[in-house]
Amino acid sequence: MTTTPTHITRPREVDTEAAKDDSQLRQKQMISGHFDKLATAKEDGRAVAYTFVPGNLTELMLALDMLPVLPEINALQSGMRKLSGNYITEAEKLGHSEDVCTYVKCDIGMMKSGNIGPTGTKLPDPNILLLSYTGCFTFMKWFELLKEEYNCPVAMLHVPYQGDGHITPEMRTYVIEQLEREVIPALEKAAGKKLDMDRLSDLLERSRKAEDDLVAVWESAQNTPSPIDGYFGGVYYIGPIFSAFRGTQDACDYYAMLRREVEQRVKEGKGPVTPDGDAPEEKYRLVVEGPPNWTNFFDFWRMFSREGATVVSSTYTRVGGLYDTGFRHDPKDPLGTLADYCLGCYTNLNLPMRTKLLASYIEKYKADGFLINSVKSCNSFSAGQLLMLRELERKTGVPGGFIESDLVDPRYFGKANIENRVQSYLQMLEARKSRASA
Amino acid sequence: MRVVVGVDLGSTTTKAVLLDEQRRIVGRGITNSRSNYEVACAVAREEALTAARFTMLERELERRAAVLGGKPSEREYALREAFRLEIYLDQLGELHEEMEKVLKSLSFISDRSKLSPAIGDVVSSMKGEAPALFGEKAGRRSDFFRDLAAASYMSTAERVAAASKGTVSYERLTGVFDRAILDVETKLQSRDFGTILRRAAHRLTAADGSAAGKALLEAVEGAASSAIEEMSFVGTGYGRQTLPFPKQAVKSEILCHGRGAHRVFPGTRTVLDIGGQDTKAIQVDDHGVVTSFQMNDRCAAGCGRYLGYIADELNLGLHELGPLALGAQRVVKVNSTCTVFAGAELRERLGLGERREDILAGLHRSIMLRAMSLLARSGGIMNEFTFTGGVCKNPMATKVLRELVDENYDKNTVLNAHADSIYMGALGAALFGVDDLEAGRPAILPTFVEKVRAGAAAAAATPAE
Numbered sequence: 001m002t003t004t005p006t007h008i009t010r011p012r013e014v015d016t017e018a019a020k021d022d023s024q025l026r027q028k029q030m031i032s033g034h035f036d037k038l039a040t041a042k043e044d045g046r047a048v049a050y051t052f053v054p055g056n057l058t059e060l061m062l063a064l065d066m067l068p069v070l071p072e073i074n075a076l077q078s079g080m081r082k083l084s085g086n087y088i089t090e091a092e093k094l095g096h097s098e099d100v101c102t103y104v105k106c107d108i109g110m111m112k113s114g115n116i117g118p119t120g121t122k123l124p125d126p127n128i129l130l131l132s133y134t135g136c137f138t139f140m141k142w143f144e145l146l147k148e149e150y151n152c153p154v155a156m157l158h159v160p161y162q163g164d165g166h167i168t169p170e171m172r173t174y175v176i177e178q179l180e181r182e183v184i185p186a187l188e189k190a191a192g193k194k195l196d197m198d199r200l201s202d203l204l205e206r207s208r209k210a211e212d213d214l215v216a217v218w219e220s221a222q223n224t225p226s227p228i229d230g231y232f233g234g235v236y237y238i239g240p241i242f243s244a245f246r247g248t249q250d251a252c253d254y255y256a257m258l259r260r261e262v263e264q265r266v267k268e269g270k271g272p273v274t275p276d277g278d279a280p281e282e283k284y285r286l287v288v289e290g291p292p293n294w295t296n297f298f299d300f301w302r303m304f305s306r307e308g309a310t311v312v313s314s315t316y317t318r319v320g321g322l323y324d325t326g327f328r329h330d331p332k333d334p335l336g337t338l339a340d341y342c343l344g345c346y347t348n349l350n351l352p353m354r355t356k357l358l359a360s361y362i363e364k365y366k367a368d369g370f371l372i373n374s375v376k377s378c379n380s381f382s383a384g385q386l387l388m389l390r391e392l393e394r395k396t397g398v399p400g401g402f403i404e405s406d407l408v409d410p411r412y413f414g415k416a417n418i419e420n421r422v423q424s425y426l427q428m429l430e431a432r433k434s435r436a437s438a
Numbered sequence: 439m440r441v442v443v444g445v446d447l448g449s450t451t452t453k454a455v456l457l458d459e460q461r462r463i464v465g466r467g468i469t470n471s472r473s474n475y476e477v478a479c480a481v482a483r484e485e486a487l488t489a490a491r492f493t494m495l496e497r498e499l500e501r502r503a504a505v506l507g508g509k510p511s512e513r514e515y516a517l518r519e520a521f522r523l524e525i526y527l528d529q530l531g532e533l534h535e536e537m538e539k540v541l542k543s544l545s546f547i548s549d550r551s552k553l554s555p556a557i558g559d560v561v562s563s564m565k566g567e568a569p570a571l572f573g574e575k576a577g578r579r580s581d582f583f584r585d586l587a588a589a590s591y592m593s594t595a596e597r598v599a600a601a602s603k604g605t606v607s608y609e610r611l612t613g614v615f616d617r618a619i620l621d622v623e624t625k626l627q628s629r630d631f632g633t634i635l636r637r638a639a640h641r642l643t644a645a646d647g648s649a650a651g652k653a654l655l656e657a658v659e660g661a662a663s664s665a666i667e668e669m670s671f672v673g674t675g676y677g678r679q680t681l682p683f684p685k686q687a688v689k690s691e692i693l694c695h696g697r698g699a700h701r702v703f704p705g706t707r708t709v710l711d712i713g714g715q716d717t718k719a720i721q722v723d724d725h726g727v728v729t730s731f732q733m734n735d736r737c738a739a740g741c742g743r744y745l746g747y748i749a750d751e752l753n754l755g756l757h758e759l760g761p762l763a764l765g766a767q768r769v770v771k772v773n774s775t776c777t778v779f780a781g782a783e784l785r786e787r788l789g790l791g792e793r794r795e796d797i798l799a800g801l802h803r804s805i806m807l808r809a810m811s812l813l814a815r816s817g818g819i820m821n822e823f824t825f826t827g828g829v830c831k832n833p834m835a836t837k838v839l840r841e842l843v844d845e846n847y848d849k850n851t852v853l854n855a856h857a858d859s860i861y862m863g864a865l866g867a868a869l870f871g872v873d874d875l876e877a878g879r880p881a882i883l884p885t886f887v888e889k890v891r892a893g894a895a896a897a898a899a900t901p902a903e
Contacts, residue, residue, distance in 0.1 A: 386815055399729060402815075421733060424690035428728045431693060435727050 021273070023258040027239055030250050032119060034067070034243075039121040041067050047127040047191045050146065052139055053320040055132035055159055055342040059203040059247040059329070060184070064191035068244045069123055071142070075106040077118045079294030079408030087113060088409055101138045102377045102409040108145060128190035130183070131156040135347035136380045155186035159342045165353050167343045175339035197334060203247030205331040210241055211323045213255035218324050220262045221312040221365050225282035227265035229272040230365075231311035232301040235292065242320030247329075274305035283308030284429055287361045289354070289385065290373035291316045293405040296413045300405075303422045312365035315358060318346040325357070351384045355391050362396045369429050371401040371422075376412050399432065401425035439464065440667045441490065442875055444868025445479050445683070445884075446694065446861075447471065447675035450714035450742060450828060454482035455864040456490050459669075461701075461872055465490030466861055470582050474624035476682045476886040479673070482864075483887070484629070487666060491631050492518055495661035505653040513654070516573070520638035522581075523572040525629065527565060529583050529622065534561045536618035549610065556606040557614060560594045567594070579755065584623055591615050626886070628893040632662030670871040670881045674863055676716060682886045692720055692731045694866030699824040700726030701865060703854040707820035710809055710839070711862070712829035714742040717809055719816035732816040740808035742828045747780045748801060752794065759798060760832035766799030773804070799834065806838045810846065819843060822852040826859035 041048050047066045051057070053073070061068050078084040087109025088102055094112070096105050110116070117123045129143045131154055140156075147154050157178050160171045184195055217237055221230050228234065237258060245251040265272075271279035275298045286304070288311050293300050304311065318324075327344050330337040342348070349357070362370055372389055374382045389400040403421045406412030441456040441464060448471060456465040467485025471478045492514060499510035506513060537557050541550055564587070571578060571586060580586060592612065599608035639658045643651040673683035674694040681688055699709045700722050709720040717734045734740060742756075749756045770792050772783065780801075787797045813819055823843065829835050836855050843851050856862075874881075 390817070393730070402732065417733070420690070424692040424728075424731065427690045427693050428731070431727045432729075435723075435725055 021261055023254060023261055024236070026254050026257060027236070030240060030245060030254065031243075034245075035117055035119040035121060038067055038069065038117065038124055039119075041124045048124045049128050049130045049187070049190065050126040050143075051130040052132055052134075052136075053242050054136065054345045054347040055134035055157070056242070056246070056320060057130065057132060057157070057183070057338060057342075058244060059200055059207060059334075060179075060187065060195070060338065061130070062203055062244075062247055063195055063200040064187055064193060066127075066187065066191050067124075069126065070243055071107040071146075072103050073243055074110060074117065074123070075103040075408050076294045078106050078110055079410075080297055081118065082295070082410075083110070084295060084408035085410045099377065101142075101379075102407050102412075104138060104142045104145070106408045107142070111146075111149060125150050126152050128152055128186060129154040130187065132159065132342060133157065134159045134342055134345045135161060135349075138378075138380060153186060153190065155183045155190075157183050157342065159345075159348055162343065162349055162353060165350055167340070171343060172336065172339050175342060176335045179335050179338060200334045201331040204329040204334055204337060206249060206252050207241075207247045207329040208331065210246065210251045210255040211321070211328050213252075213259040214238075214241060215324050216259050217255070217262050218313065218317075220266055221310075223266050224285075224366070225269070225271040225279070226285065226310050226312050226365070227262050227270055227272060229274070229279070229301075229305070229311050230317060231288045231314035232274075232292065232297075232304070233272050234311070234314055234317040238317050238320060246321075272305075272310055275301055276305065279305055279310060280308050282310050284369065284426055285310055285312045285365060285367045287312060287358060287365065287367045287370040288314040288316070288373065289358055289370065289388065290375060290381070291319075291378075291407060292373065293413050293418075294408050295406075295410040296415060299415055300413075300418070303419050307423070307426050309426055312367055313361040315346055315354065315361075318357075320345070322346050322357075347381070351388060355388045355395070358388070358392055359395050362392070362398050367398060368433070369399050369401060369425070370396075371403065371425065374402065374404045376404060376406045377409065378407070399428065401428075439490070439494065439664065440669050441465075442670040442672070442868050442871030443483055443486070443668050444694070444864045444866065444871055445482060445671070445673045445675070445681075446691065446863035446867060447475055447479060447673065447681050448713055448828075448863070449676045449716075450746075451860070452478035452482040452675070453861050453864040454479070454486035455861055455868045456486045457865075457868040457872055459872070459875070461869065463865070464493050466858075466864070468581075468860070470584060470623075472623050473620070476889070477624050477626055479682055479884070480626050480886045480890050484890070488521070488631060490666055491635070491661050491664075492521075494664055495635075495657060498657035498660040499654075502653040502657055506650050506657075516642060517635070517638055517654075517658070519572040519574075519576075520641050521635055523568060524634045524637050524641070526568055526571065526583065526586065528627075528629070528634075530561055530565055530568070530587065532625070532627065533587060533615075533618060533622050534558070536621045537561075537614050539621075540614050540617045549606070552602070552606050553610060553614065556598050556602060556611060560591060560598050560611065563594045563598070564590045579757070584619060587619065588615070626889055626893060628890050632659075635662050668881070668887070670875045670879075671884050671887070672867040672871040672874065673884065674867040676713065681884075683884045684882045687882045687884065689867055689870050691863050692718055692733070693728050694863045694870065695826060696720045696722040696728040696731075696866065697726040697869050698862030698864070698866030699826050699854075699859070701869060702856055702859070702862065703822060703824050705822040705852065706824040706854065708813065708816075708818070708823045710813060710823070710825050711827040712741060712805075712809060712825075712835070713827040714746075717741055717812055717827075719809070719813040721817050721820065730817050732812050734808070734812060740805045744780060744805065745801075745829065745832065748784060748798070751781045751784050757831070760802070760834040762795055763798035763802050763834035764837065766795040767793065768796050768799075769803055770796045770800035772797070772800040799838075802832075802834045802838050803842075805829075806835060806842055809839070810842050819847045819851060821848065821850070822854055824854040824856075824859075826856070826862040828860055830855045830859050831857070 049061050049066045050069045053070055078087055084106045088105045090109035090112050091105035115123045129146055131143045133139055143154055188194055220227050240251045240254050271282050286309055322344050372385050374385050393400050403418055440459055444455045446453045452469050452471045454467040458464050465486040466489055467482040469478055469481040496514040499513050503510050541554055595611040596608055599606050635658050639655055643654055671687050672689055673681040674689045674691045695711045696709050700706045711718045717740055720731045721729045723729050745759055746756055749759050840853055
């Protein structure tokens with residue numbers, strides 16, 4: 001599952017403030033520059049690694065001058081650009097069933113349709129598939145299919161699941177040893193150069209700085225009104241750090257800029273930016289679990305923003321790195337810190353840990369309610385969500401809501417149904433509030 | 439009388455409930471939802487207003503019981519049926535006009551000159567037979583004009599066509615009806631209650647100058663001339679995205695059903711509502727406020743519409759399915775409740791030699807199992823458990839639900855199912871309307887009410903011909 005959009009175009013009919021934000025423009029330039037580099041990667045002699053967002057080893061790849069491609073991000077962008085429906089049909093023609101993860105089918109369909117990226121240029125074939133396995137078992141099957149297609153090596157980093165709710169020294173050592181013995185040698189071979197540990201440390205130092213700023217952005221939602229939407233808006237904020245930019249100066253500059261903008265909104269007492277401009281008065285503060293739907297992203301967002309519902313925090317925006325519980329990349333221990341990062345990804349947490357994290361967000365951000373968007377084609381993460389809902393209600397006393405949609409399959413987004421549930425849920429919160437104050 | 443109006447726009451029927459300021463139900467109305475939501479809401483409201491007038495009429499009759507003799511409720515019933523007959527006759531007139539319009543609009547039609555008088559004969563015959571449809575012995579299956587008129591038209595047209603000895607075809611006659619009925623149904627008509635009730639009263643008391651007749655007419659005047667002031671409107675229902683209500687006056691049907699069910703059965707903690715195309719499992723607190731809910735998603739399997747398909751396949755009325763299924767000797771296991779495949783599944787089972795009743799029993803169980811799954815997801819069944827929506831009128835559905843509750847939950851769980859539970863959503867909406875009224879929020883007039891009032895004003899301004 002998972003990921004983050006990078007280059008997202010706001011709806012054309014609305015001239016939003018976000019579209020004019022300096023950070024937004026900066027992000028657009030960064031992404032577009034990255035795709036330019038990908039377009040000429042082969043001529044420039046740069047190796048390309050396809051990899052996943054959760055547990056991504058971006059600093060490692062950048063230290064070897066490799067260019068990352070993130071198929072999950074390509075899939076969600078295809079969803080937003082209304083291309084995913086046809087890609088999924090292509091994949092189904094090849095025999096992939098209706099129940100297969102729609103990110104996978106969208107990616108395969110895109111590959112079979114010429115592998116044209118979001119900026120209109122063809123994506124280069126991978127020199128290596130870097131399979132960081134962090135909780136999603138579909139990842140293995142996905143790259144098995146790509147390996148067949150591209151006939152290239154796969155470097156797999158097996159990250160042990162936090163089934164018991166903590167990281168043991170053995171788990172950490174196991175990941176570090178894989179990095180040393182298998183992953184780094186395979187990447188070095190694909191890149192045609194040796195890893196420079198000092199360079200890796202420099203990159204990790206910059207990662208840490210950007211992570212500090214990102215956490216400050218998340219925590220700004222403690223203000224009332226919250227200056228950010230930590231889910232719909234949040235997916236923009238995670239763009240650089242969850243994709244090809246963690247560890248770069250570009251990412252440091254972007255997050256510093258974003259933080260300044262958000263702090264300015266707090267000073268001005270402003271709520272978040274929405275697809276319709278500045279948010280109306282904050283009526284509901286929500287925490288959300290599960291990824292958004294991408295095919296009708298703005299419709300989905302407006303169902304909340306137009307009702308004055310702000311998402312103050314979400315777990316989806318933590319899938320590529322969980323920083324607000326204290327973890328930062330440590331330049332002094334490059335491989336150990338990469339191991340800690342992978343082990344601590346949200347996707348690698350067990351159900352009680354996910355529930356505990358959500359409960360902490362509900363408390364920290366003074367949420368009125370929490371909502372689960374359960375993804376039909378995602379077996380890894382949808383399983384257990386109803387149990388989480390009951391447990392969270394019990395723990396926090398805050399009412400939960402449950403909706404179902406899909407990542408990028410437009411057939412699974414029933415606008416009237418979802419809107420019905422969202423509105424019913426918000427009205428339920430309202431009725432409970434009135435009762436409490438009566 | 440000051441009232442609030444709650445309207446529940448469902449996929450199959452539209453319901454309206456009027457509450458007075460003491461939150462007592464003073465009128466209810468129901469109509470089929472058609473393709474025009476505005477008209478459906480207007481008709482349901484009109485029916486509820488009419489019912490409220492009859493509530494007032496009953497009080498007027500009670501005051502004159504000594505002069506009138508007999509039971510006031512029987513008088514009120516007779517007047518109500520006579521009133522319905524008058525409206526039916528008006529609607530037949532409107533239908534006739536529409537059919538003439540259809541005839542005129544059809545180009546390349548050679549038998550117009552024969553069709554027009556034949557249609558006149560059919561309508562005239564229908565008017566003659568109309569009184570038999572109303573009153574105690576009528577035994578109507580439906581109160582909707584479309585259903586009543588269609589049944590009567592088809593049988594009369596068959597006779598007229600047969601009598602014409604081949605000059606007018608039955609198919610042509612029904613073709614014109616099919617095109618016209620939609621327009622009759624979807625046109626907003628403003629009817630004056632007083633005028634129609636007076637006509638009804640005169641019909642009942644024709645050539646009767648007695649004291650009782652006079653008292654009846656006085657009671658009618660009393661009910662017709664009292665003002666009903668609509669203070670607040672709240673809309674809900676499946677079609678609420680397109681409800682002709684301003685956004686502030688629209689409430690989620692989940693909240694409304696929960697509250698309505700809790701109002702009727704105050705011990706309610708869990709509500710199951712199975713409507714035309716959705717199923718809702720709702721948990722409420724001791725004030726009727728929803729605490730959690732689950733709904734079916736995108737698929738009408740397990741809903742009323744599914745039973746509708748089955749009834750069509752068997753050429754039965756929807757209301758006949760449940761009683762038939764109660765006659766099952768065994769329950770055939772049905773694995774799929776896909777609405778689209780319902781017919782195929784049914785034929786397959788019949789083809790295997792299974793009895794119709796036994797298959798129906800299996801289908802009912804299959805539907806209720808889906809509901810049980812939804813209930814489990816919403817947090818299970820708490821005592822008391824209230825079953826609402828159109829499907830709760832089906833006795834087999836209620837029987838199977840009781841069995842499943844006993845199998846899976848506490849056997850002592852009280853299961854409430856009310857004959858009028860189809861009105862729960864509208865009742866809940868009206869209760870929210872009373873809240874608005876008490877909180878001093880300004881009444882918001884829905885567009886359809888504005889239109890009806892404008893139509894009535896225009897009709898009043900036009901001199902009678």
